[in-house]
Amino acid sequence: MTRALNPPNSLELNNWLRGAAQKDALAFRQLYEASAPRLYGLALRILRRRELAEEALQESFVSIWHHAGEYQAGLSAPLTWMTAIVRNKSFDLLRRMQADVEIDGEDFDEAVLASLRDPRANPAEALELSSEAKALANCMAALEEKHRHVIGLAFFHDLSHGDVARRLALPLGTVKTWIRRSLARLQSCLTGQGAA
Template structure:
């Protein structure tokens, strides 16, 4: 069994080791920031979500359970929920989170070159409608599987299957 390389850092963080926490931040912050930025589309909101996520990670490090996924997956879920909280906060206040010049969600924190973006768009267009819709809701709108099921009024297993098969098709099309 391969051990998660971040597990030791998280375990030390749970014991209050600030140096381990700093290293955990160093090795994971770019990915968590990319998730937050993808969902919130504004740098300052993504930074706010990231900060709140790491506060939660620091306070809840001892709550991590290895059987439920990798350390990074656990941390990304915390960042996603912080971003969703920010989106909900602004929605309740009817504030426009997105600026007028937004072109929609970015696929990563790094800009894509034209050929990469074109290939991704081509591969997304080749998916079945249901797969494309569920992937869009989950990855571009930041919805959890449960939120997608409620939004589409479909069983959870159906949504998970469509997303999984769609991602597999994307992977084949993009040759990852």
Template sequence: METTSRIDNGQLHIWLNGVAAKDAAAFKALYQASSPKLFGFALRILNKRELAEEILQESFVNIWNNAASYQSSLAAPMTWMMTIVRNRAVDLLRKLDHDVEIDADEFDPQIVLAMESGDLSPLQQMELSQDAVALAACMSRLEAMQRQAMALAFYHDLSHSEVAAHMTMPVGTVKTWIRRGLDKLRNCLVKVPAL
């Protein structure tokens, strides 16, 4: 069985296109190639094997149903699938009444991991890692509620109304937090010295 470390993004993209066309063989190949890494990712978030297995299964159902919406211009195939796994895992933690806090110390490795791509050169990976460190540092400077609203909107792909419902805040407040947070991040990232 191939592992994701030996599979290029082009092959993953081909399989995702097949899955979008409801090709069961492409789905099986995609599952066999990516499930070990996605399972490990879910396990790190949930810390329970049975929960990680449940999330992996739900995530692949989601991948099957939504492969046609995948856009290679927005994310590498593995990044897109890891986002689905992360969103499902975080949703499960919320249902289990665990407190999910977006913490800059935990945020950086997750960004780096999600952005891993086999077609990046070592220099590109280093630059991406430095960008992730800078972004995590700037995110940590935001107020907690603003940071949470932005994380839900951008890293969990929730709409403003979904973020507002999750945080039990008015939509207008959430929109303002996100708009101002983006301005603060932009200003912070301009000021962060090169690492």
């Protein structure tokens, strides 16, 4: 993690991702060295413990290595795609750590979604969400319930748009539209909160 001074541009990351998709170890190493410091910082903000952030980062890069061929440059920037993987792996690790709370995965997900619906939830109810997650919770609460549900399935459960459509028995176009509009609303809301 020595190359954090100048963040790489999307073209470099895109080229390295294409190389990783073809199992080019050198390209993957360059991708790792260029993006790991920033992605580690994200994992650390979510998990708040170095050893957990390192574990999430390692799991994320294993996933990136195996799924680099699925990256679609037209849908998101390379760093955005990798950030989503790190975020998902970090939240997966948080869920695994909840074993001592005696709630299964579905109940935990419902508790997370419930805390996102209620921005006034106390810290225990909000599952000790970070300040960034609390801002997201406030913005999620402003979405319609059906849109929150689609976003939750796509990002908290890491389901593809097609999987969300099948699971909810909705047309794929509807799911894509809801996700696109919801993400735009979330971005606008979060940008507004940042400026406030």
